[in-house]
Amino acid sequence: MAYWTAADNTRIYYEQDGSADGPWLLLLPGLLGSVQSQWQRFAAILRQTHRLLMVDLRGHGLSENNDSWLAPDVMVRDLLGILDALDIKEIHVSGYSLGGYLGLMLALSSPLRVKSLLLHAVKFYWTADTLRELQSQLNPDALVARAPKYATRLAEIHGARQWRPLSRQASDLTGYLAMKGLDDESLAMVSCPVLVSVGDRDEMVPVGEALRLYRALPDGRLMVLPEVRHPFHSITPLPFLPMMKTFHR
Secondary structure, three states: OEEEEOOOOOOEEEEEEOOOHHHHEEOOOOOOOOHHHHHHHHHHHHHOEEEEEEEOOOOOOOOOOOOOOOOOHHHHHHHHHHHHOOOOOEEEEEEEEEEHHHHHHHHHHHOOOEEEEEEOOOOOOOOHHHHHHHHOOOOOHHHHHOOOHHHHHHHHOOOOHHHHHHHHHEEEEHHHHHHHHOOOOOOOOOOOOOEEEEOOOOOOOOOOHHHHHHHHOEEEEEEEEEEOOOHHHHOHHHHHHHHHHHHHH
């Protein structure tokens, strides 16, 4: 187990794996996800060709959060701090949902460091109704009532005491991103190649939104995965991993 400690004494968990000769690849989980619950199942394949760096986002999984909320700029500083500590000068980035959004922010803040960026199921365009619905779903009491198995799983991933405050912080974060997050002008400043990936059955990110996102990027590409919904576990290795490995060469 490896940890990097931020300026506020928050410990951020990360794992390294893979080929010593391969290019670096940063794998970022989504909101309320973790390395173990999401990217770990693909690591055995990706490690054959890449040096993997997998990070639990602040407040998620095995990472702590000594801040009062999930500040996206602070989470990006966490990532930069880990890259600096490991002396990683250049890296490819793949992120799911919030992880992809943070990957965009990382590419904007450190354009010479991010060589390519894959965004899977990243929610970028919001309506008031969409935000209201998602925030209601993130209410921990509603989660227990509506999806008790999922609530139990969140307790396993993040801890019995932590998952409820984390869900509330996640709700606040989505509101912040919807109201004060990146916009199309920000996307125009992304200099690295970006592959926008989305499932054709994604309940949160319609294919039309992914198309709009990819078209707003200077060097964007689009991949639509058949029979894939928004949850990360619905992704199948084919065709996702071959496309991912080819893109992150």
